Amino acid sequence: MEWFESGWGLSLIVFLPLIGAGVLLAIPKANEEAQKLTALFFTGAAFVLSIILTFAFDFGQAGIQLGTQQDWIPAIDSTYHIGVDGISLPLVVLTTFITLLSLIYSWEHWPEPHNPKAFLILMLLLATGMTGTFVALDLILFFVFFEVVLLPMYFMIGIWGDRNEVTIPVFNITTQMRLYAAIKFFLFTLFGSAFMLLGFLALYFKGGRTFDMLQLAANGAEGLLGSGLAFWVFFALFLGFAVKVPMFPLHTWLPDAHTAAPTVGSVLLAAILLKLGTYAFVRIAIPILPEQSQNWAPVIGILAVIGIIYASLACLAQTDMKRLIAFSSVGHMGFVMLGIATMTPIGINAAIIGMVAHGVITGLLFFLAGSMSHRYHTREMARLGGNQQLMPIMGAILGFTAMASLGLPGLAGFWGEFMALLSAFSPAEGLSVALFRTLMVIGAVGTVLAAGYLLWMLQKVNFGEPGDEWVGHEFHDVDKWEMAAWAPMIVVTIAIGIFPRLVFGATNDSVVELVSNAFRSLG
């Protein structure tokens, strides 16, 4: 197992999907069965390896493990430096897990215009980009992986997305939803990440001419990156990360992208892509610029709470089920950011379990929304009533997931929200207690609103009598591919809900060390 632990295992997890994409390219377009099996093999292998990784991981040690550092671009002092610690490990496993389930779900559910070959290639490319971002320990490597996910998602939304016509406000152009959403998604993210790159370069020049995150974090903790310019550097990073999260007011791409994307696209977007932003705050912004993180924490906290309340209210105004779920993501990510803004170990732990839980639960919600609109050919909640009678199993799963999403104790969603609020009660030293307690109270109101809109959705979609238009329609309840994809997610939701140590066991030590290292010099 020595080869596995010397970085090869981790590299394989990242690049196996890429190799799979290359193999797929060579398979003739007509042979769909072979394409699906190939994709299954490579995503499955990546998942199995990530499980092996978990077993090889030394939970008693807080630092980076199982990684490697190799030459990559010596001319700019950038290296191929990868590794995992307790913070990234759960996210790596989440990524391979959700990717595999998305593939299983897709087996018989291909959005129009079909073409599984291209779709699978994009999915595999996406997998490489996502896992790569979570393991990269070099800013440039991180940047490349961070950007690699954009192209596949752009094509997924643009080709297989929603074909309904929309009129774009301000420009007054009528176009198909997918085209608008795809370009909006890309432009927003590109805008953020371009500034992020400038921020990275500034870190390089001010932080001792290195792109190595660990080295920079060590320099940052010693206060090498003082004030003045650092304020703007943090702002540049903030732009890049906050667009991805997304934080209010940079969130407007999200409802469009999620609604327009094909089911698997929405799942991957919600379950994993959003986490790239929050993860970057934890991995890059806090350890490297602790002083500035503290300066910016109130802003982040306030924006997070605005996001929570705004998203809840927006949810209550939606008529489209998928769009409602999309807005609920903004709210959930608000809780994650609130946890991060407290700069405490509890808050950051909450953020990570919140990310994992949101990935599984909202991923499942998007699967359900996709399957339902596939059957009903509509996502209008007003027309969907009585789903429980027409499709009992689907209805039951939807009820369960909605409960998990609103943070019912005993299910995964509870921990992230509860602990984020708890951490806001006593934020890190130097932050205003009064402000954060106010944020806590407002955030708590947000949880009530979240319960409100999810129950409201459930009531509209599941309960009541089926509309007259569905009389005489035969509805096929959950099929085996759907069940195979969803059952593991349900199990994980319950398991983390009852036994949160599954995540905390990994994260806690690393988080405590990260926070104590970062704020060592600040007292």
Place this chain on the structure above:
Amino acid sequence: MIDYHGLLPEILLATTVIAVLVVDMSPARKFWTAVVGLVGLFATFVPVLTLGFCESLDFCEATGARFMFGESYVIDTFSLVLKGLFIGSAFVALLLSVGYLESDRYWQGEFYFLLLASVLGAVVMASSRDLVTIFVALELVTGPTFLMAGWRKGDARSNEAALKYFIIGVLSAAVLLFGMSLVYGVTGELTFSGIRAGSVGVLDGDLSGLFIIGVLFTLLGFAFKVSAVPFHFWTPDTYEGSPTPVTAYLSVVSKTAGFVGLLAICYLAFAEVATLWGAGLWILAALSMTVGNLIALRQNNVVRLLGYSSIAQGGFILVPFGAAIAANASATDLEEAFFATVTYLLIYAFMNLGAFAVVIAVGNRLHSAEIDDWGGLFTYSPALGGLLALFFFSLAGIPPLAGWFAKFVMFRAVLAVGNGWATALAVIAVINTVIAFYYYSKVVLSVFMRAVPDHVPVAELREYRTAPSLQFALVLTAIGVVVLGIFPSLIADIGQATRTIASGF
């Protein structure tokens, strides 16, 4: 004594130029003129390599940089790298021309003769280290292209393209000569090293005004060649009207030649007045990026769009020059900027030639370059659609395609200075990167996501095969774009090798 090894690339290329004419006069099929040209270019590449790796070769006498003709002509790493770039790009441009000319049976021999003569100019350009040589080289690059732009004699647009290009070309030559004559008048020197020595303290003397005008006019002359805004107005019309392979050649080889001249003159001859040209080129860079991108947003024709895109790309290439605006820029900072420009040029050649190769391949099928006509290309020609996305997104600078590294080193060069003006230029470049993405993706969007227009004969086009020469060009550039994107150190090391030339500070 003449160093024949050092001059071998030029000698071989000149021989090829004549050989093409000879084959053209013989009764052999015209196809062979292209073959001779390609083989000649390939042969020219060999001595470039032997000179480059001289130190590890037994028969080669390693002398470091080779100075000839009283330092007017220098073979060093910088010139060798760019010679390699010119020969490689010309090779691809020739491949692009073969199918195009064959289909129209258009004076093939003469065309290759002119193209290779122009390449010879570019190769000489890379080594020129005095005002006269660089001027002659520049004219040798541009002269033949005036004719090539008007190659489709029956087409009014082609005629317009050639005429516009010719008039602007002559004007810029005059401006350039005027600037050079003033510089010569003030310093009394023609060689770059002489000018540099002669310009120490000249800004504090009586002739400072004259010298400044001389420098600015010289820059202006080059600004026409690299089509920097506001000296760009010939570019879109010429690019659109010329045969597309010629446009590819103009936008890569001819443009790069202009940049090479600019690099040599700025960093070698005008090294003492770096803040002066730094400021001038800062403005040109900001204008070229912004204006080029904004106008490109409104284009509906792919070739015209690429024309404006190449103006904007020219702006990005100029950005590192702008770093010199900072009075506190150290020698390392300027080396960094030099490295950034050379690296950008190398990567730009791959992706822009590739983009034009796709445009030619699609143009052969559809006989149209209107973006709307390209709708749904991916459905009947997936390979070309994929390649188009590859090159266009590389031009937009999206990782993991090579363009990201070009953009990256550009940002790095200006931020390294840590000066307010330089940082402002970086921010302008960032905003332009986002704008540029919109129009590149507009083409990709049409190709991948729109329906096929009714008038396109899909069934017929499914059967259409791309000419082998064109396929070869596509594969070459595509591999370059992908591999260099993932392993940028391959190109960065070459760029690094050239930077020492800028370190005379």
